[in-house]
């Protein structure tokens with residue numbers, strides 16, 4: 001059995017806590033590795049190494065730091081297939097989807113090559129007599145990130161690329177369910193020229209997370225994962241005086257207007273609802289057709305498409321639409337929610353409960369499910385299912401559809417499908433959700449825009465990547481300077497406006 005490591009101060013280090021968790025191959029159900037779960041002492045070792053390495057990195061000019069990012073991009077492209085294979089093996093997603101996971105992280109690294117431009121300060125010449133005023137963006141010091149299982153390449157890169165480009169050290173605590181790719185990324189960053197100690201991977205669970213939350217040297221924490229943990233980390237991290245941003249769960253609605261192109265809407269729903277087995281925070285999990293006639297047409301288009309979905313292991317390459325879910329517990333939870341939907345009165349139009357794949361009977365596969373006539377009081381509507389289960393809630397009018405999405409506690413992403421520019425514009429303007437698609441089902445912003453949800457999907461006031469990342473990973477210092485020629489008149493005792 002393979003025993004995974006931490007990556008501390010430039011070396012793979014065995015776990016010393018004596019605690020491990022199992023890493024599965026979700027396609028076969030077999031345990032393929034053991035992941036060490038760090039103690040607070042192991043985390044403290046990483047912090048000490050980061051603290052020692054960071055000042056010299058902060059003093060390295062930003063262009064040189066950016067060149068490390070440039071080389072890292074080349075190495076990511078070189079190793080793309082290797083990374084994707086390792087990712088699919090632990091996560092279960094298809095190989096093309098795993099490449100997308102790496103690619104969407106790589107794009108943020110590319111954006112960070114422009115860090116010198118983003119880190120420039122502001123300057124006011126002659127803000128007062130003989131006085132210049134300027135601000136600079138300085139790194140925070142030692143920063144940390146805690147990431148979820150569903151994007152083991154992309155989300156770590158969204159955090160560590162801007163953190164490092166800004167001159168910080170970064171400690172990554174990835175998901176213990178698929179820790180191999182994060183370890184590979186740390187090695188590749190060093191191959192790209194990053195000095196040791198600046199990007200470290202400490203594997204673990206709540207013990208490691210609590211150690212991060214309480215360590216006085218760690219200045220900032222980025223978290224992506226489920227909402228209850230996001231709320232916990234935000235509260236405890238902030239009360240410990242750290243800068244914290246947390247991104248949580250989702251329940252993304254797609255409004256289908258009567259004038260929408262129904263084939264386009266159905267294709268979009270199938271991809272966005274079932275891709276990656278629904279294990280995406282930007283997956284569409286609720287379809288909201290406006291009017292019964294729209295709903296009937298939509299269901300009619302959806303059913304054959306869903307019945308044709310190919311579910312299988314990543315080793316089948318391009319021949320599968322989605323793979324298994326991440327663990328047996330995740331599978332049991334999803335199927336439990338399906339049962340609750342039936343018990344609470346929703347119509348199960350496509351039933352994937354009996355799905356099984358020959359040769360992979362122990363894999364964590366879940367067949368696709370489609371519910372119609374779901375109502376807002378049902379558990380399948382209120383909870384994030386994070387599986388291949390799409391719910392349809394019929395709305396009587398556009399206003400009712402809008403209100404439904406607005407009243408849900410989550411506010412990550414949403415979409416509207418329509419040919420009417422007025423409706424689309426009104427929706428984008430009024431909706432209280434962070435990322436909106438207009439005839440685009442998964443509106444994940446590109447690297448140079450920012451990513452973040454509202455309501456219970458996001459905590460903190462800055463988003464991920466884009467210009468916000470450079471604000472999150474730096475702090476502003478403002479200098480007011482007057483050179484000796486101006487200091488001739490003795491002390492000033494009043495708080496003065498500049499003349």
Ligand code: NAD
Pocket residue numbers: 146147148149150151173174175176204205206209210224225226227229230247248249250280281384386412453457
């Ligand atoms: P999770 O909350 O279970 O785990 C996330 C991280 O928190 C992991 O590193 C885990 O080790 C750690 N953790 C788990 N339990 C903890 C505890 N009790 N105390 C401290 N730390 C703990 O989430 P997950 O299952 O890995 O990921 C799926 C969730 O992430 C979904 O809810 C999904 O919507 C969300 N997600 C959100 C976004 C976003 O940008 N909003 C992106 C991806 C995933």
